[in-house]
Amino acid sequence: MTTTTSEQIRNGVDTAQLFGTLDAIKADPSLATFRFRARNRWVDGAHNRTTIQDFYAAGGEDISRAEPFVLDAGEPPILLGTNQGPNPAEYLLHALAACLTTSLVYVAAARGVHLSEVESTLEGEMDVQGALGLSDDYRNGFERIRVGFRVRGDAPEEKLREIVARAQRRSAVFDMVTNGVPVEVEVES
């Protein structure tokens, strides 16, 4: 029989399921392979659209999503678009914010800390002479990203800071954005 106690659900995370998942993967590490996917199609100008639905996890294709997620990307007029959506660099900031936040919430749940508020503000600065091909003195992307967190919960400030630090050490997107990932691009002929 499955019972759910109020202590089991912490920060909206089912900690029994969390520890059960960890145990299942410890028992069979082959379950740990995940493959996430995105399909993008150009619409017009700076406007393109990604659909996200299927992924591979725990030994099989996941079918939990009845409908795909649809994401529109665009550019503001100063970058020759019409604000058809956030621009790609802004989506990267969102991916980073979301991953750090979820990692933080899960770490807090596992450690018995109830959070009441988590907010973050991110800013990335770039000199577009790089991406526009005008100067080799500047990289194409952000020179740096600054993240400010505001975290409230039923733990001392020091513990909350430790949880934020742990979230950084475990976040998939923080790892990718800070350390980089090999990317292979193929063109279908």
Next chain:
Amino acid sequence: MTTTTSEQIRNGVDTAQLFGTLDAIKADPSLATFRFRARNRWVDGAHNRTTIQDFYAAGGEDISRAEPFVLDAGEPPILLGTNQGPNPAEYLLHALAACLTTSLVYVAAARGVHLSEVESTLEGEMDVQGALGLSDDYRNGFERIRVGFRVRGDAPEEKLREIVARAQRRSAVFDMVTNGVPVEVEVES
């Protein structure tokens, strides 16, 4: 007087504006500083929400967006969520797809190539023993990302491939994802 010819708009990109922007930045490189931002707020469990609106560009705050873009992130049930949105790693794939595509479309416009179709499929593979803290043998993020492009236009295949290669060399998100970016995290006390 501003006139627009059919040749001026190529792939939905106003090439006169494109070259005008390049000339303006060449004349005053201080216009090239851009700062993009995202604000994220935890909702519950794996669910958090980012708003994106203002940014700094060309010497001032941009006010072209009357309303913010709102993005929801979540996790599938196997990662303890309820599919409240794409997950953060999927958003990173989308950011990469969108940036490569826009770069490709702009490069083609600048070079006089009319595109008829641009599609891409991305897949990133990870072993979640890393992010779950179960093993130090695996990184937290994707081990690699594979991108497949299908590009059609009024240029020979070799030229289209060259445009894809140029897009990689100029894409802001491709740079960040492949090379990494310094990220500073501060916690407000």
